[in-house]
Amino acid sequence: MADYGREYVVNKTYRSSSDATKDQFQKWLNGPIDNGIRNSGGIRSITNPDTGKREFLVFVSDSGASQTQNPWEDVINMEEGIVRYWGDAKARHTPHPETATGNGWVKDDYCRTYAQNDRPNAPPVLLFEKPESGKVTFRGVCIITDLRIERHRDNGETVVNYLFELAILNANSIDLEWVHRKARTGVDVGGPDAWNRWVREGRIQRYSIYKDSIRSKEGQDPEGREADLLEDIRERLDDPNKGEKLEVLIQFLMEGLKNFSNVELTPESGDRGVDLTGQVDLFSDRPLRGVDTKIEFKAQVKNRGSSISGKELSRLASRVDDGEIGLFFTTSHYTRSAQRENLSTYPVRLFSGGDLVELLFQTDLADNGKLTDEVVEDIHEEVG
Incomplete structure (x- = not known):
């Protein structure tokens, strides 16, 4: 038998x-x-x-x-x-x-x-x-x-x-x-x-x-109070032509995290697909003598409801130099083909609308399902 x-x-x-x-x-x-x-x-x-x-x-x-x-x-x-x-x-x-x-x-x-x-x-x-x-x-x-x-x-x-x-x-x-x-x-x-x-x-x-790393649209979208926060971001930071207000929010978010440093917005006239630059420290809690533990990053930000395609990821990836990483933030989601292409080809990390609001809830930039009035005022003041 x-x-x-x-x-x-x-x-x-x-x-x-x-x-x-x-x-x-x-x-x-x-x-x-x-x-x-x-x-x-x-x-x-x-x-x-x-x-x-x-x-x-x-x-x-x-x-x-x-x-x-x-x-x-x-x-x-x-x-x-x-x-x-x-x-x-x-x-x-x-x-x-x-x-x-x-x-x-x-x-x-x-x-x-x-x-x-x-x-x-x-x-x-x-x-x-x-x-x-x-x-x-x-x-x-x-x-x-x-x-x-x-x-x-x-x-x-x-x-x-x-x-x-x-x-x-x-x-x-x-x-x-x-x-x-x-x-x-x-x-x-x-x-x-x-x-x-x-x-x-x-x-x-x-x-x-990579199949276990590919997320569905539903897996990238927030629920409950996180969905309320995402809707609040889209309404109060609505900037369809440039998305600069969301870029400032991401800058504020990074500046509040201790492993990020030197976070700067790129000049509006010549960003070439890069909205933010800076450094992320791999060992911010354990500094080492004589060893550089910081990695340069370039980030792109999209505030919109439609999905992100592989073409948009490739644009950011083409700006990422050797030894750097790319960070892509959106208030929407990434297509399955874009995720597959990214996992096998590009040094880019993807953050969906659900990821973004999850991060924001861990800061003092959001409260009770909304951005705080103070941060919205600061963003508008920054953008002018």
Whole structure:
């Protein structure tokens, strides 16, 4: 009987051993299956013993150190859930990519199911990466999105190979009971939600290591008295053309925090997308002799109701020099695509309307769900 309850967790590393008592790869995958994977090359299959149908494809990418240059480097992009995986025809003595058994399997399954949009019969791809001998890291359950032939010049000779493009689905783990049941019976029950949705609707939900850091619009908007404070800010600091009043409020906020210093508004005529500059001290409570613990920052401020796009974040990021950070404040929220782009590309920290009012409630600039009259008067006086 299978030892159910086992699962593969994305980005977790497991033992691959010839000792069955220690093996967490071949032994775990095969379980009670007679036609499971074998100790072979990069592409393997798990086949239904009664029908001969490949219920799963298993791709193993070898990322271990090599003494020679490898022209067939796989690309596993966990940030965006994208994979470029080279087939098994990686030698000059392989005249045609289909000569490699694994390549033939994948081409047949792709053309028969994926390319025909026959999703219920398409075999999921279980992707592993081999960082070193005796270890495999699970990278997720995938679907095949494209297949094409590529040529590479190696020592003056042309090598032909398949290049498979995969989408890593948005699943944190897979239950081995799903693998074993589907492989033995063909019944697809117990798979991850992202796989089930793709089979049912054709919708691809890609995995991203940043997904837990991406906030919804609702997650960025305030509630209760914090929502009242945000509405008060929009009404009393309404400045649609320039937003300078909110910039002054952010300056006051920073000046009240002990780890910020030298906070200044940039000249209105030439800010080039930067509204505030200053320094933030990493160890303001623990000064160090001879070590500069301050980081220069550049900040942009937007007082509006519409969302912030990646284009606006890139504008600030282009002004941030090496060793600096960017700070972006808005009374609205950031789109999901802007957050993904920022997390993977820019040295910018994002503060939504909800974050802003949460900070203000921890100062004496706000009281009872509103900005104090004193701070509003000071802002108007500062702006003139």
